[in-house]
Amino acid sequence: MSDYLVRAIAFDGQVRAYAVQSTETVEEARRRQDTWATTSAALGRTLTISSMMGAMLKGDDKITIKVEGDGPAGPIIADANANGKVRGYVKNPHVDFDLNAKGKLDVARAVGTSGTLSVVKDLGMRDHFTGQVPIVSGEISEDFTYYFANSEQVPSAVGAGVLVDTDHSILASGGFIVQMMPGADEETTSEIEKRLTDMPAISSLVRDGKTPEQILHTVLGEENVRVLDTMPVQFECHCSRERVEMAISSLGDEEIQRMIDEDQGAEAKCHFCNEDYQFDVEDLQELQSNDSNSPS
Numbered sequence: 001m002s003d004y005l006v007r008a009i010a011f012d013g014q015v016r017a018y019a020v021q022s023t024e025t026v027e028e029a030r031r032r033q034d035t036w037a038t039t040s041a042a043l044g045r046t047l048t049i050s051s052m053m054g055a056m057l058k059g060d061d062k063i064t065i066k067v068e069g070d071g072p073a074g075p076i077i078a079d080a081n082a083n084g085k086v087r088g089y090v091k092n093p094h095v096d097f098d099l100n101a102k103g104k105l106d107v108a109r110a111v112g113t114s115g116t117l118s119v120v121k122d123l124g125m126r127d128h129f130t131g132q133v134p135i136v137s138g139e140i141s142e143d144f145t146y147y148f149a150n151s152e153q154v155p156s157a158v159g160a161g162v163l164v165d166t167d168h169s170i171l172a173s174g175g176f177i178v179q180m181m182p183g184a185d186e187e188t189t190s191e192i193e194k195r196l197t198d199m200p201a202i203s204s205l206v207r208d209g210k211t212p213e214q215i216l217h218t219v220l221g222e223e224n225v226r227v228l229d230t231m232p233v234q235f236e237c238h239c240s241r242e243r244v245e246m247a248i249s250s251l252g253d254e255e256i257q258r259m260i261d262e263d264q265g266a267e268a269k270c271h272f273c274n275e276d277y278q279f280d281v282e283d284l285q286e287l288q289s290n291d292s293n294s295p296s
Helices: 023-033 037-054 107-111 141-151 186-198 202-207 212-220 241-249 253-263 281-287
Strands: 004-010 015-021 062-069 076-081 085-090 115-122 129-134 156-164 170-180 225-232 266-269 276-279
Touching (some): 004 212, 037 076, 037 156, 129 141, 141 156, 170 212, 186 212, 241 266
Antiparallel strands (some): 004 225, 156 170
């Protein structure tokens, strides 16, 4: 089944909820980044949550997220838009550890327990919305829960789980975000808190093949959920050779000539998708202005 996301309301509009199946999306990121198991989980959780945060946007709006802890994985960067497209990378993909005391991948050790979680929303206006909070656990989901409560003042429950197979491929990935709307009553809040306490780990739900709808039914109760719409989700990078050519051209003729003289070419690699763009001498000469590469 291809990845998709569900948007819903619950308890007669007192709750806004999102859930996503992101297995193929995270596997594509793992394949492109060549992440090891623990960094696959860290990157996968971030991508999963980013896809749902992107779904909170409208039109051409987009969001960029940076998880920068003091662990060996280094920063995790992800961005997403309102149309289900998400991409991301981790600076040091080859980080892995033994399972932690709970028998799970030790994401907190890879990410670190000190640092910042930053969110930048490009809403098509001159100034971007920027929110930043300290990392509280390094487990990703708890850090985003803290972000929503403290930066956006929206009480939220965030869960994301990634299961890595023995061959390092992604076996299953998914998550949810549940948010209390203004005016939600204490009875509703208490019921959701109890359900969250009693529910299995999100990774268990994903492992058992629960759909996004079924995940929300587990969190909120089937009778309380009304699905508004669904949206395909996928890893998509918007880099291209044309974009790289524009970037090289913007360096100016003198810098391009230095590339020709010293390196006999140029190479550019996209952080997000690892696509490699090669430019030989002739390619670079074509990017110079006509005056620069004409015979003297």
